Amino acid sequence: MRDNNNKWLLLGSAAALALGTAAVASADTLDDTRERGTVQCGVSDGLPGFSAPDDEGEWQGLDVDVCRAVAAAVFGDSEAVRYISLNAVERFTALQSGEVDVLSRNTTWTATRDTTLGLNFTGVTFYDGQGFLVSKDLGISSAEELDGAAICTQSGTTTELNLADYFRANGMEFDPIVFDTSEQTVGGFEAGRCDVLTSDTSQLAALRIQLSDPNNAVILPEVISKEPLGPVVRQGDDKWFNIVKWALFAMFNAEEYGITSDNVDEMRGSEDPNIARLLGEDGNYGEAMGLDADWAYNIIKQVGNYGEAYDRNVGMDSPLEIERGLNRLWTDGGIQYAPPIR
Amino acid sequence: MTIQHKMIAPRPAPRSTVGPLAWLRANLFSGPVNSFFTLLGLYLLYLLLTPTIQWAFLNADWIGTTRDDCSREGACWVFVSARFTQFIYGLYPRGEIWRVDVTFVTFAALIAWLALPRLPYKRWVAVAVLVVFPVFAYFMLYGGHFGLPLVETHRWGGLMLTLVLAVVGMVGALPIGILLALGRRSQMPIVKSFCVVFIEFWRGVPLITVLFMASVMLPLFMPTGVSVDRLIRAFIGITLFQSAYMAEVIRGGLQAIPRGQEEAAAALGMSYWMRMGLIVLPQALKMMIPGIVNTFISLFKDTTLVMIIGLFDLLGIVQAALSDSRWLGFSLEGYVFAAFMFWIFCFSMSRYSQYLERKLHTGHKR
Numbered sequence: 001m002r003d004n005n006n007k008w009l010l011l012g013s014a015a016a017l018a019l020g021t022a023a024v025a026s027a028d029t030l031d032d033t034r035e036r037g038t039v040q041c042g043v044s045d046g047l048p049g050f051s052a053p054d055d056e057g058e059w060q061g062l063d064v065d066v067c068r069a070v071a072a073a074v075f076g077d078s079e080a081v082r083y084i085s086l087n088a089v090e091r092f093t094a095l096q097s098g099e100v101d102v103l104s105r106n107t108t109w110t111a112t113r114d115t116t117l118g119l120n121f122t123g124v125t126f127y128d129g130q131g132f133l134v135s136k137d138l139g140i141s142s143a144e145e146l147d148g149a150a151i152c153t154q155s156g157t158t159t160e161l162n163l164a165d166y167f168r169a170n171g172m173e174f175d176p177i178v179f180d181t182s183e184q185t186v187g188g189f190e191a192g193r194c195d196v197l198t199s200d201t202s203q204l205a206a207l208r209i210q211l212s213d214p215n216n217a218v219i220l221p222e223v224i225s226k227e228p229l230g231p232v233v234r235q236g237d238d239k240w241f242n243i244v245k246w247a248l249f250a251m252f253n254a255e256e257y258g259i260t261s262d263n264v265d266e267m268r269g270s271e272d273p274n275i276a277r278l279l280g281e282d283g284n285y286g287e288a289m290g291l292d293a294d295w296a297y298n299i300i301k302q303v304g305n306y307g308e309a310y311d312r313n314v315g316m317d318s319p320l321e322i323e324r325g326l327n328r329l330w331t332d333g334g335i336q337y338a339p340p341i342r
Numbered sequence: 343m344t345i346q347h348k349m350i351a352p353r354p355a356p357r358s359t360v361g362p363l364a365w366l367r368a369n370l371f372s373g374p375v376n377s378f379f380t381l382l383g384l385y386l387l388y389l390l391l392t393p394t395i396q397w398a399f400l401n402a403d404w405i406g407t408t409r410d411d412c413s414r415e416g417a418c419w420v421f422v423s424a425r426f427t428q429f430i431y432g433l434y435p436r437g438e439i440w441r442v443d444v445t446f447v448t449f450a451a452l453i454a455w456l457a458l459p460r461l462p463y464k465r466w467v468a469v470a471v472l473v474v475f476p477v478f479a480y481f482m483l484y485g486g487h488f489g490l491p492l493v494e495t496h497r498w499g500g501l502m503l504t505l506v507l508a509v510v511g512m513v514g515a516l517p518i519g520i521l522l523a524l525g526r527r528s529q530m531p532i533v534k535s536f537c538v539v540f541i542e543f544w545r546g547v548p549l550i551t552v553l554f555m556a557s558v559m560l561p562l563f564m565p566t567g568v569s570v571d572r573l574i575r576a577f578i579g580i581t582l583f584q585s586a587y588m589a590e591v592i593r594g595g596l597q598a599i600p601r602g603q604e605e606a607a608a609a610l611g612m613s614y615w616m617r618m619g620l621i622v623l624p625q626a627l628k629m630m631i632p633g634i635v636n637t638f639i640s641l642f643k644d645t646t647l648v649m650i651i652g653l654f655d656l657l658g659i660v661q662a663a664l665s666d667s668r669w670l671g672f673s674l675e676g677y678v679f680a681a682f683m684f685w686i687f688c689f690s691m692s693r694y695s696q697y698l699e700r701k702l703h704t705g706h707k708r
Binding site for chain 2: 046048093
């Protein structure tokens with residue numbers, strides 16, 4: 001899904017025209033950032049669990065934590081971020097024109113975006129994919145039992161296309177019921193107009209909370225599309241690309257080695273060479289990137305490791321309660337994997 | 343035959359012609375058909391109002407700070423009260439909110455001074471509103487001087503941003519609109535064609551397109567490293583757009599002034615600007631009050647479109663709050679609140695314009 005509609009194609013061609021300018025805009029982002037004193041981070045203008053202002057007016061979410069991690073790595077201060085809320089259409093322009101340094105706005109990594117827009121994806125913060133939400137009363141435990149079901153979906157997104165593909169591939173019939181907004185989709189599901197609601201799993205979790213009885217709805221295990229979401233930077237500034245990429249990798253590595261925001265100070269004295277290298281006790285990996293030696297320490301101390309960020313924003317400690325699933329570390333049976341620091 | 347020398351004491355009118363009962367009979371139950379429709383209307387009103395009142399007041403939850411304080415049987419106004427500061431001031435730093443308060447109280451006081459009759463020095467206050475106040479507001483809201491910390495515009499939001507956009511749009515659009523309207527009636531071909539092209543261009547595109555261009559295309563045309571603040575882009579877009587509409591409203595007023603007025607003024611030896619400023623415009627603007635206020639009200643509501651360029655106006659901040667995972671599912675409360683706020687402002691503008699019309703009603707009827 002994720003705004004893959006026609007408008008986006010139009011923007012793509014407009015943006016491709018502007019590539020000449022875009023390449024120039026990326027002189028030395030690290031220097032610009034240092035001069036300014038803040039990282040300019042493009043986030044969504046409101047997506048549950050990924051970026052939204054809280055009651056105090058502070059931005060919270062998984063995408064927001066990526067911005068904070070980059071700021072912690074560069075400045076040692078995770079608050080040195082200037083958040084710029086972007087909608088789906090203007091996000092790439094904002095990055096190309098230099099209005100933002102990092103785009104961390106639940107953007108799906110696709111071939112077109114990676115190769116034709118003058119952008120680089122730095123990694124995957126969340127493996128998303130299209131899933132199904134059904135009422136528990138139906139007694140269904142797998143998407144393969146959905147033959148002949150009435151399915152509520154949002155119009156104008158790739159969700160519809162993925163759905164048709166999946167059902168055709170499995171030789172099943174379905175009855176699509178299309179709505180314009182996510183609220184209407186929930187309304188249709190509540191009113192019993194359909195048996196199944198389909199959207200990206202991260203969205204399903206947010207939609208589920210809005211049901212009058214969330215406990216009576218269950219998300220099926222099948223995921224029928226690949227939506228890897230990650231931060232994006234401009235092409236042509238490899239130094240900055242490395243920093244954003246490794247800020248994320250540091251969070252994965254920290255979780256793998258069991259370093260959390262609480263125990264990071266004790267871990268500084270650890271004998272484990274992996275931990276010593278990550279926390280800057282051994283080697284000069286920070287300096288090699290143009291950062292301080294304790295770049296990763298600052299990220300872990302102020303933002304936490306990937307697991308902490310996940311649980312706090314979208315996982316079991318948040319109202320969304322999205323299972324880790326694919327987003328577990330490779331050591332726990334997931335596919336989140338970061339190269340070693342050495 | 344007796345002659346009465348005293349007046350008979352006045353008696354009250356028959357009971358059936360005065361009082362609420364008589365009013366009811368005359369207006370609501372004057373015949374079987376009207377009685378039927380009155381009752382039907384009352385019944386429909388009952389059907390509509392009972393659940394609304396139950397939802398909004400009787401079953402509603404008012405006290406608390408989190409979603410758990412809401413029973414979800416009725417409206418959860420806790421959502422609005424927990425977010426109230428944010429809805430009004432956006433993401434403006436909490437410690438600096440007094441600056442917004444001071445600015446708007448000053449503005450309200452100045453406007454009240456201008457609006458209430460019989461207060462002196464109106465001319466100077468008007469100058470203060472148009473010249474001194476914008477500078478004052480800039481230093482107060484944006485800061486960066488006189489020891490006030492700088493508050494970047496991306497932290498502005500909520501009702502405050504809506505009002506700032508609307509006030510800048512109104513203050514900018516009216517004078518530009520007047521000049522364009524005069525220009526379009528001008529005899530000078532270049533001025534005239536410029537104004538016609540300008541007005542027709544801006545009226546020909548939707549505001550959403552203008553804002554969209556300003557946010558998506560403009561940054562690509564700017565030289566490297568130069569970026570115009572989003573709020574300024576919105577100001578420019580809204581002002582230019584609304585001034586085109588304003589121009590046509592005012593031109594309508596100008597058309598209605600008989601040609602003789604201007605000719606008589608010319609015969610007295612007045613220059614063009616004196617003729618316009620002293621004779622034609624005062625009459626035209628007075629007649630155009632409903633049209634001008636209409637444009638202002640639509641401008642006020644159009645400011646919600648800045649949502650698409652990532653600015654959090656009142657509606658935008660409500661929507662952003664709705665996407666906080668701790669407050670999912672309270673969209674109805676949020677939208678009702680936003681609608682109520684907009685209604686208050688638009689209704690006040692409308693009432694003030696009616697008052698102004700009555701006050702300036704000299705000579706001809708509306």
